[in-house]
Amino acid sequence: MPNSFGKLFRITTWGESHGPAVGVVIDGCPPRLPLSTVEIQADLDRRRPGQSDITTPRKEDDKVEILSGVFEGLTTGVPISLAVRSSDQRPGAYDEMKEKYRPSHADYTYQAKYGHRDHRGGGRSSARETVGRVAAGAVARKILQLAGGVEVRAFVTRIHDIAAPGFENFPTLAEVEASPVRCPHPDTAARMVERIKQARSTGDSVGGVIECRVRRVPVGLGEPVFDRLEAELAKAMLSLPATKGFEIGSGFAGTLLKGSEHNDVFIKRDGHIATATNHSGGVQGGISNGEEIVFRVAFKPTATILQPQKTVDIHGAETELLARGRHDPCVVPRAVVIVEAMTALVLVDHWMRHHAQSQTFKFQS
């Protein structure tokens, strides 16, 4: 249950950082969707370690295999099982983690909760788990694209204290991918890359903020009361490793406005009902209103640093954790495709839920 997400388009991920494989099962995928490994691999490649010189040097091909659910190029409506074999397992590299709890990692809490843990590379709490999310997200993105050109675009707006200016236009994928840091503002991107390299050179790490926008979302997605669209997105984002905050539309800054300034006045635009401003972030009463969905996610600096740190071992004795090996000074650029994946999963699930309740039966009135 805790490893599943979604009600109707439901994914279940499995696999540990240094186990033989990681993967995902998608249950509830609509039938007759054209699907191959090509589109899934494209997203996995954006998440893949070792893709640029500002990320972890772990070497993984991350080649996806479709084990079920697709026949003659089309989904059949039954579970889609996707698996990725791991190769760079480095036995012995994580021996220190067996005995010592790494600060701000999940070592201690997993040990306390389960009494037994796979200590190699963080086991299940490793970001390697997100391989399954990204693979499933690629399927969801394909659905959104075919269903009406719905586009999900995430990008980096801040690394440490280097912030990009606001983006008037909806950034293109090419603009985002132009820089390894995935900030579509070239000058800022260059400075961000420098900041990450600087952190790496001192064995330190930095975090940042990702913004996600979605356009061409139909009106009506999201369900009152507990499954409001923003609530589902918030859960999706806070379920990602290293996230500490979520805000939609005006967010925390919106609390500095008065109601008369914050309200989004309804207008007619191109014959449709629209809003003059978008402080709501595309969601009102928990339901999409047809405007762009806009939200931001805060990622803390990576907990793994190459500096000695005080800590406690599994026997409860105070000790010091020595630092060595490979290290990812900033996970934010690789998290962009993960944010997109989770967003797509939420939207497809709610699209199906909305359709089920409102469109299954046609009553006269």
Place this chain on the structure above:
Amino acid sequence: MPNSFGKLFRITTWGESHGPAVGVVIDGCPPRLPLSTVEIQADLDRRRPGQSDITTPRKEDDKVEILSGVFEGLTTGVPISLAVRSSDQRPGAYDEMKEKYRPSHADYTYQAKYGHRDHRGGGRSSARETVGRVAAGAVARKILQLAGGVEVRAFVTRIHDIAAPGFENFPTLAEVEASPVRCPHPDTAARMVERIKQARSTGDSVGGVIECRVRRVPVGLGEPVFDRLEAELAKAMLSLPATKGFEIGSGFAGTLLKGSEHNDVFIKRDGHIATATNHSGGVQGGISNGEEIVFRVAFKPTATILQPQKTVDIHGAETELLARGRHDPCVVPRAVVIVEAMTALVLVDHWMRHHAQSQTFKFQS
């Protein structure tokens, strides 16, 4: 489904703003819990409209009735049905809302989604729905208290641009309740009250920020991967009307730190494993680590204002919404108990989930 929350301690709320009643069914409550209307009523009274001169003048007694699940003062393990009759229904007062979409309300999206809506006072999207949450939350709080003195304390830290200084100590309930604005810092509270009155005098509204802390949480609550404790809390908070943001521990500000500054070093404290700092906000890898849980929630300014606003009517024509009637210039003080309720619901549910997986069977090894 969308009106239910929780997996094992599961609540389902029902009722519209101006229907005959609102209520909640709690399924999965442990048996033998001492329970009466007294503790439930106490929390409802903190949420009740008309409780002070800075809130809505709507008059509701909000007297709760226990319709099932309690026998001879103890829960029996079967569903607990709680209902509150509504009295202040004011027929006719909302006729304008039948035809015109109120800016930043759910009128338009509900109409678009369902094709038919109860327009009186917001119907189901009204904050009146939270009566059921608070009633159920009172039961969850009783469980937490008896289970080991776990305390959930929310309070207001900002109204509009008036912010309280940080709180070293865990505020007492008396300190929070000392002011109608529920900020435990008296000087700031007084200024907040003035700001709210000022907004009301111009028919305007303001928002703010609520902080919530929980102490004596056992280690081990929360489940990887998708049901991390912070993910569940984020969803719970963003499911509340008027919320726009959530952050835990260091939150958005934490992205300005480097890993070496942000990591919470493990130490021994009173013979237990603890952390020297609490940037994690009490949660690591999605699982509680025994430190205080600390998070903040952003509430936008109330959408209802007593000023004329441009809008569109249900026929798609541009029009103006006239302002009249009663009005709540700031919902934040009344939301304090709602934040506490949702927090308690998440914790009890995860306590049961943790216990089920880790404690049901005792294996030798």
Place this chain on the structure above:
Amino acid sequence: MPNSFGKLFRITTWGESHGPAVGVVIDGCPPRLPLSTVEIQADLDRRRPGQSDITTPRKEDDKVEILSGVFEGLTTGVPISLAVRSSDQRPGAYDEMKEKYRPSHADYTYQAKYGHRDHRGGGRSSARETVGRVAAGAVARKILQLAGGVEVRAFVTRIHDIAAPGFENFPTLAEVEASPVRCPHPDTAARMVERIKQARSTGDSVGGVIECRVRRVPVGLGEPVFDRLEAELAKAMLSLPATKGFEIGSGFAGTLLKGSEHNDVFIKRDGHIATATNHSGGVQGGISNGEEIVFRVAFKPTATILQPQKTVDIHGAETELLARGRHDPCVVPRAVVIVEAMTALVLVDHWMRHHAQSQTFKFQS
């Protein structure tokens, strides 16, 4: 959770036999369904105690109240809360049950499971709980009727050892309701009534078999693998008090046929694909095939009898249970509408699930 049924059209029932009220919350009902208390009351009246001289003399009006979810005669898509106040509570009548476990009742298992139980009239294990199911089932039946004239018809085919001959035609509601025993074969019905009266005269009880048929079911309802339509129906039926068996189509007798005799050959009928026989009972591979759905449910003789019985008390001592008070010699006739209700709930839920997966998105191929 255990008190909820359905995934998308989801009901949650609450209330004990002798509590102040019983009721149900329906979550996920499609919007714009015309609904009033009239159709709900009609089904409740078929379940009501005291409706004829072969049932329990408990006196209950069972008047239903709609507390939410319907506005101006139409559902709005939000939860529908239905409640029925209880009147005939007879304090003191059940004192013996406080101390002594009634054979083949749930007294002992509830006490063992929860450590505390409402002993009055069986508490939550009483058939009075089915009031909520029938009320919700009436809503589901309304949907089925409007969605295409889908008809659910249950009727009694056996009481004790008195069995009706097989029914060629789909019995009409009038034929079923013509006799208080709800067997549409008049001669058999008369003998069944006599058998029930005979059992009552000796303080004994009898059980029987209900058959349920559904016609005009669209092809495609039911989901592989675990939520096959027959699996969901089996669960629905075995969740009813006093049921001991379920069989669909050829059922247990079908095991006496060879494959060459049992297979339902496909033919063309009225331009549609149909089957020449219906041993499958309208379901193949867990999915409706457009033929009549046909299944049967076994009900044991009522556990409450007016004869002294040996038993054990709550302290573990052997004792005797004295018999007195009112008594229902056969629950089968009143269970007919409950079987129909559960069947309708399964069908509406699966209709929505099918639509969500297969109809939400239209892919070219």
Place this chain on the structure above:
Amino acid sequence: MPNSFGKLFRITTWGESHGPAVGVVIDGCPPRLPLSTVEIQADLDRRRPGQSDITTPRKEDDKVEILSGVFEGLTTGVPISLAVRSSDQRPGAYDEMKEKYRPSHADYTYQAKYGHRDHRGGGRSSARETVGRVAAGAVARKILQLAGGVEVRAFVTRIHDIAAPGFENFPTLAEVEASPVRCPHPDTAARMVERIKQARSTGDSVGGVIECRVRRVPVGLGEPVFDRLEAELAKAMLSLPATKGFEIGSGFAGTLLKGSEHNDVFIKRDGHIATATNHSGGVQGGISNGEEIVFRVAFKPTATILQPQKTVDIHGAETELLARGRHDPCVVPRAVVIVEAMTALVLVDHWMRHHAQSQTFKFQS
């Protein structure tokens, strides 16, 4: 969702008959359970095709691989991913099924529901899907065994019209496995084997009945109202391919008794509360009462027969299905371990659910 089973001990199966692999993900498995492929393989070998001369000659090793969730011989509490590669795929052997609907198979309903299907060997509707169930069931059985020696034993009591006499004692595994037909009564077993060979020789098939008994079940498993233990077992059994009926305890025959004959009188046995008879089948009010759980499942004759049959093709034209290739004249003996698997899954899930609600918190009263 439809491919998942269980609430807390939750499995998701995936894979088609002739896809590259089949498998299962187990979510919620308790940590620290000793687990290896040995015990899983043992159960898979009992399900494996080609195991005897009365079953299908399809050749599959069915070697299981553990891909996640087990570390150093113990489960870690995270998802356990199990996969089995398929080898005997015989491309071309199923070309006729592409065009013609096989009678009493799922070809037509899958095509109607999804508009696209994997026609090779039945795709997802094939009994090959149960590989995942059996693998997960082996894990559940290990838990039950370690948790207190709970034993689940299924066996064949009837093949076609050859019925075994009732079994006084709880059959041993050795007694069941002594014959390829898995009936623990040797003489009857021999006759059953003959009957199956006879059916095969004419290209025909036969069905039968499996009885399942469970002993040492703790009191208190099962949840009112909708998730009664018998309801969950009924769903589990009717979710298996080829099943047409389920009955617990006295079952359909119990309707021929009067209440005074059917009631299970409570007695003291070995200092515990017990019942003198067991018409209830070990469950009262939906909750286990500590007696043996006893139920029976009806399996129809296999739909695949090697005889020409009339049918309709995918274009709607009437045609004839020619018969050829390999063929399983009776699936009942191989279904024994599948029935045991599903039973174990239900029990472990409910054990955890019971514990969560009743044991997580200890209230004074």
